[in-house]
Amino acid sequence: MDSNNVYSDQVIAELIEMGFEFSAVTEAIEVVGPSLDDAIEFILNGPHRTSRGASSNSKCSTSTGKALGKTALISSHSLDQMRQSSITEHLQPVGRSKRIRTNSVYNAVSPYGSEMLSGHLEEQVLSFSGEGCNLKAASELSALPVCCQQELEIGKDWVQRVNSLLHKHFGILSLKSFQKEALSAWLAHQDCLVLAATGSGKSLCFQVPALLTGKVVVVISPLISLMHDQCLKLAKHGVSACFLGSGQPDSSVEQKAMSGMYEIIYVCPETVLRLIKPLQRLAENRGIALFAIDEVHCVSKWGHDFRPDYRRLSVLRENFSASSLKFLEFDIPIMALTATATIRVREDILHSLCMSKETKIVLTSFFRSNLRFSVKHSRTSSPSSYEKDLSELIDVYTKSKVGEKKQKIFSQDLDDASDDSTSSADRSLSEADRMSPSDVENNGDGYSGENDDEANSSQENGSAASKQRQMSVEYLENEVDLFQSVDDWDVSCGEFSGQPPTEHTFGSSETLDPSMKLDERLTLLKGPLEQGPTIIYVPTRKETLNIAKYLCRCGVKAAAYNAKLPKSHLRRVHKEFHDNALQVVVATIAFGMGIDKLNVRRIIHYGWPQSLEAYYQEAGRAGRDGKLADCILYANLSRVPTLLPSQRSEDQTKQAYKMLSDCFRYGMNTTCCRAKTLVEYFGEDFCHQSCILCDVCVNGPPEKQNLKAEADTFMHVIAAHYGKSSFVDDLYDDVIYSAVEQQRFMNKPNLRMLVSRIREQFQKFAATDLLWWRGLARIMEDKGYIREGDDRIHVQIKFPKPTKLGLEFLQSTTEQTFDVYPQADMLLSTRNPKSYSTFSEWGKGWADPEIRRQRLERRRSQRKPRKRKSRKHQPNMKTVRGRLAAKLSIQKR
Ligand SMILES: Nc1ncnc2c1ncn2[C@@H]1O[C@H](COP(=O)(O)OP(=O)(O)OP(=O)(O)O)[C@@H](O)[C@H]1O
Numbered sequence: 050m051d052s053n054n055v056y057s058d059q060v061i062a063e064l065i066e067m068g069f070e071f072s073a074v075t076e077a078i079e080v081v082g083p084s085l086d087d088a089i090e091f092i093l094n095g096p097h098r099t100s101r102g103a104s105s106n107s108k109c110s111t112s113t114g115k116a117l118g119k120t121a122l123i124s125s126h127s128l129d130q131m132r133q134s135s136i137t138e139h140l141q142p143v144g145r146s147k148r149i150r151t152n153s154v155y156n157a158v159s160p161y162g163s164e165m166l167s168g169h170l171e172e173q174v175l176s177f178s179g180e181g182c183n184l185k186a187a188s189e190l191s192a193l194p195v196c197c198q199q200e201l202e203i204g205k206d207w208v209q210r211v212n213s214l215l216h217k218h219f220g221i222l223s224l225k226s227f228q229k230e231a232l233s234a235w236l237a238h239q240d241c242l243v244l245a246a247t248g249s250g251k252s253l254c255f256q257v258p259a260l261l262t263g264k265v266v267v268v269i270s271p272l273i274s275l276m277h278d279q280c281l282k283l284a285k286h287g288v289s290a291c292f293l294g295s296g297q298p299d300s301s302v303e304q305k306a307m308s309g310m311y312e313i314i315y316v317c318p319e320t321v322l323r324l325i326k327p328l329q330r331l332a333e334n335r336g337i338a339l340f341a342i343d344e345v346h347c348v349s350k351w352g353h354d355f356r357p358d359y360r361r362l363s364v365l366r367e368n369f370s371a372s373s374l375k376f377l378e379f380d381i382p383i384m385a386l387t388a389t390a391t392i393r394v395r396e397d398i399l400h401s402l403c404m405s406k407e408t409k410i411v412l413t414s415f416f417r418s419n420l421r422f423s424v425k426h427s428r429t430s431s432p433s434s435y436e437k438d439l440s441e442l443i444d445v446y447t448k449s450k451v452g453e454k455k456q457k458i459f460s461q462d463l464d465d466a467s468d469d470s471t472s473s474a475d476r477s478l479s480e481a482d483r484m485s486p487s488d489v490e491n492n493g494d495g496y497s498g499e500n501d502d503e504a505n506s507s508q509e510n511g512s513a514a515s516k517q518r519q520m521s522v523e524y525l526e527n528e529v530d531l532f533q534s535v536d537d538w539d540v541s542c543g544e545f546s547g548q549p550p551t552e553h554t555f556g557s558s559e560t561l562d563p564s565m566k567l568d569e570r571l572t573l574l575k576g577p578l579e580q581g582p583t584i585i586y587v588p589t590r591k592e593t594l595n596i597a598k599y600l601c602r603c604g605v606k607a608a609a610y611n612a613k614l615p616k617s618h619l620r621r622v623h624k625e626f627h628d629n630a631l632q633v634v635v636a637t638i639a640f641g642m643g644i645d646k647l648n649v650r651r652i653i654h655y656g657w658p659q660s661l662e663a664y665y666q667e668a669g670r671a672g673r674d675g676k677l678a679d680c681i682l683y684a685n686l687s688r689v690p691t692l693l694p695s696q697r698s699e700d701q702t703k704q705a706y707k708m709l710s711d712c713f714r715y716g717m718n719t720t721c722c723r724a725k726t727l728v729e730y731f732g733e734d735f736c737h738q739s740c741i742l743c744d745v746c747v748n749g750p751p752e753k754q755n756l757k758a759e760a761d762t763f764m765h766v767i768a769a770h771y772g773k774s775s776f777v778d779d780l781y782d783d784v785i786y787s788a789v790e791q792q793r794f795m796n797k798p799n800l801r802m803l804v805s806r807i808r809e810q811f812q813k814f815a816a817t818d819l820l821w822w823r824g825l826a827r828i829m830e831d832k833g834y835i836r837e838g839d840d841r842i843h844v845q846i847k848f849p850k851p852t853k854l855g856l857e858f859l860q861s862t863t864e865q866t867f868d869v870y871p872q873a874d875m876l877l878s879t880r881n882p883k884s885y886s887t888f889s890e891w892g893k894g895w896a897d898p899e900i901r902r903q904r905l906e907r908r909r910s911q912r913k914p915r916k917r918k919s920r921k922h923q924p925n926m927k928t929v930r931g932r933l934a935a936k937l938s939i940q941k942r
C-alpha cells in the first residue's frame with residue numbers, strides 16, 4: 050500500500066470532517082498534494098470549480114483502476130431485533146485503521162451531504178486494505194484500454210478479457226453466447242431484453258458491467274429472499290452489494306448505497322421509485338452503468354406474476370436518459386431479464402417500460418436438456434394420495450437411515466429457540482427468530498426438527514402450541530399465495546462486502562452437454578438421480594403444512610414455506626435449504642423465485658399450477674448443476690382445474706383462464722414431448738426431435754383409435770342443436786323437457802347436456818362417461834371442428850358449437866376413419882371403467898333408458914304406499930324423474 054495514498058486519505062478524511070465538499074477536497078489534494086493547510090487554502094481561495102459534470106467518465110477511468118479497494122461496513126444494528134432492518138452477519142470487518150478510499154466510490158458528492166459521509170466514515174467505514182477482490186479486479190482491468198462503459202470499445206478482445214476475469218473470480222471458463230450478446234448490447238448503450246432459460250446464467254449479464262466499469266449497477270428485483278441470495282453469492286466472489294426492500298427503518302444502508310459504496314445495489318421496485326433523485330445524483334457522481342430489471346415478466350399483466358409496481362418502472366427510461374440528465378452522454382441502458390415470457394408478455398414488457406425502439410432482444414433456447422418432465426394422475430390433497438404418491442420420495446430420503454427414529458415435528462416455541470440443542474444455524478438465528486405478535490398470530494408451524502426431544506417436548510407441551518397451530522391451520526385454510534409481497538423476509542435491507550474469492554465452485558465439467566449424441570445422453574440420463582433436495586409446490590398454504598407434517602412423520606426432513614408463516618421461519622428455511630439441512634421444502638409459489646441452488650433433484654407440483662409460465666419457472670429450479678433432475682406434475686386428471694381466487698380485472702381473468710387452459714392441456718397431452726410443448730409455448734421452435742426423457746418420449750404415445758362413430762355422433766348432436774343437422778332431431782320427440790330447459794338447451798347446450806343426450810339416445814354410448822367425451826371434445830376443438838360457443842374463456846370447452854369445418858366433417862363420406870390418440874382423461878376413463886355405483890355415476894345412470902327403466906321398476910316394487918300429494922299432482926319438470934313421471938301420467942290418461 051502506497052504510504053502517500055494513506056496519508057492523502059487521512060487528509061481527505063479530516064477535510065471532510067471539517068465539512069468541506071468531497072469533490073472540492075479531492076481536487077484540492079490533486080493540485081496541492083496531501084497537505085492539510087494547502088488544501089484548505091486552495092479550497093477557500095483557489096479558482097472555483099464545480100464538481101458537477103467534472104466528467105464522471107474521466108474520474109472513473111483514472112480512479113477505478115487505481116484503487117478499487119474493499120470496504121467493509123459495520124452496521125450498528127444487530128440480529129437481536131424482532132424485525133431486523135438489515136442483515137449484517139455476512140460482513141467481515143477487519144480491524145484495520147479507518148481510512149477513506151481515493152477511488153471513485155468516494156469521488157462523489159453525497160446526496161445526503163457531507164454530514165452523512167463524515168458520520169459514517171467515523172463510525173462505520175473500515176478498510177480491507179485492498180485485499181478484496183475488487184482491488185484485484187480493478188487492477189486487472191487497468192489493463193483494459195479504458196474502464197468506463199462509454200469508452201470501452203467493442204473490440205475482439207473484450208470477451209477474452211472478461212472471460213479471464215470471470216475465470217479468476219467466479220470460476221467460470223467463458224461467457225455463454227447469450228451473455229456475450231447481452232453485454233455487447235450494453236457496451237453499445239442499447240437497451241436489452243434477455244430471454245433465457247431458468248438457470249442459464251442471466252445474472253452474470255448484469256453483474257459483469259459492475260466489475261468492468263467501477264460504476265454501480267442497480268438491479269430491480271421482486272423479493273428480499275432473492276436479493277439476499279444474490280448479494281450473498283456476490284460477496285463470496287468479491288463483489289460488494291446491498292439490497293433495499295420496501296420497508297426502510299434503517300436508512301444507513303440506503304445512504305451508503307446512494308453515495309456509491311456498493312458495486313451492485315439490489316432494490317425492489319417500490320424503493321427504486323422513491324429513490325429517483327438520489328439515483329440521479331449517484332449517476333452523476335460514481336456513475337450508474339446499468340439498470341437491470343430481473344424477473345421482468347412481473348411487469349406484464351399477461352404474465353404469471355404481475356406486480357403493479359414493476360409497471361411503473363418506465364420512470365427509469367424517463368429519468369435516466371441523456372435528454373433528461375445533462376451530464377449523461379448516453380441513456381443509461383436498461384437490461385430486462387426473464388426466463389418465462391410469452392411473445393405477448395415480451396411486447397408488453399417493451400411497451401410498459403418504454404424501452405427504446407432499438408432494444409436488442411437476446412433470445413436463447415428455453416430448453417433444459419437435463420430435466421425429465423412427467424405428469425401423473427393423483428387425487429391429491431388427501432392423506433391416502435400422499436401415501437401413494439410420496440412413498441417413493443420418502444424412500445429416497447429415509448432408506449439410508451433404517452432404524453433411526455422418525456423425525457418429529459416441532460412447533461416454533463419461542464423458548465425452544467434458545468435451547469442448547471438447536472443447530473448452529475438455529476442458534477445464530479434464534480434471536481432474530483423471535484416472533485412479532487403478528488407472526489405468532491399467523492404461525493402455522495410445519496417445520497421439521499432435527500431434534501427429537503425438542504419435538505417431543507413441544508408436542509407434549511401441548512395445549513397452547515397446538516391450539517395455536519390449529520388456529521393457524523384454520524386461518525390458512527383455502528388461502529393461496531398468488532401474490533407475494535416483496536418483503537418476504539423479516540429484513541428490509543442488507544449489506545454485503547465482497548470477500549476475497551475462494552475456491553471456485555461452479556462451471557462444473559460434469560454437467561450435461563445438450564450437443565451430446567442422443568445415445569450418449571440416454572445412457573447418462575438413464576442412471577439414477579443423484580442426491581439432492583426436493584421442492585414440492587402445492588396450491589394452498591394449508592397443503593404446505595399438511596404435506597410437510599406428513600413427510601416429517603415419515604422421517605423426512607421437511608419444512609413448509611408459505612407467505613403467512615413467520616418471516617423468520619421463512620428465512621431459516623431458506624438458509625437450511627441452501628445448507629442442505631433440509632431434504633424437502635413444501636411450498637406455495639412464495640418459495641424460490643430465482644433460487645440458484647445447483648443440486649435440486651426434484652421439483653414436484655402437487656396439484657395443477659395456474660400457468661405454464663409459473664410451472665416452467667418453478668420446474669426450472671431443478672438440476673441447475675446440469676445433471677438429471679425430475680419435474681413431476683401430480684394432478685387430478687379427472688377434474689378441470691379452477692382458478693385460484695385473486696383480484697383480477699376482466700381482461701386479466703380471461704388471460705388467467707387462457708393460461709390455466711394451456712396448463713390443463715399440457716396435462717392432458719399424451720403425444721407430444723413435454724419439453725417441446727413447454728418451449729414451444731414460449732414461442733420457440735424446438736429444434737430437437739424430442740427430449741428423450743419425458744414420460745411421453747419414454748412411454749410413447751398411446752395406441753391410435755378410430756373414433757369415427759363417436760366423433761360423428763358427437764358432431765351430429767351438437768349440430769342438431771344449432772339447426773345444422775336433421776340426423777337426430779326426430780330422436781328426441783318422445784322426451785319431454787321443461788320449456789325453460791328446452792330453451793336453455795336450444796340456445797347453448799353445454800358439454801354435459803350434450804353428453805347426456807348422447808347417452809340417452811345412443812345405447813352403445815350409454816356407459817361412456819363425461820370424462821371420455823371431454824377428451825374427445827378437446828380433440829375436435831383442436832382439429833377446428835368445434836369452438837367455444839360462450840363469450841367467456843373456459844379451461845375446457847364448455848359450450849361446443851360446430852364450425853364450418855366441423856359441418857364439413859359431418860357431411861363427409863362416412864367411410865373415412867377418424868384415427869386419433871386418446872388424451873389423458875380418455876385413457877383414465879377407459880382404464881377405470883366406472884360401475885354406476887358411486888353417487889354421481891348413479892345420477893348419470895338415469896340418462897340410460899334401460900337403466901332408468903330397471904330402476905324405476907325396482908323402486909315401484911319396493912315403494913311403500915306413501916302420501917306424496919304434491920308430487921303426484923305436480924311432477925318436478927326439472928328432474929328427469931319428474932319429466933318421466935309426467936310423461937307416464939300423460940300416457941296413462
Ligand atoms: N458462463 C457461464 N458458465 C458456466 N456457468 C455459468 C455461466 N454463467 C452463469 N453460470 C452459472 O449458472 C448458474 C445460474 O445462474 P443464474 O442464477 O444467473 O441463472 P438465471 O438465468 O438467472 O436463472 P433464473 O431464471 O432461475 O433466475 C449460476 O450458478 C452461475 O454461476
Ligand SMILES: [Mg+2]
Pocket residue numbers: 251252343643
Ligand atoms: Mg435469475
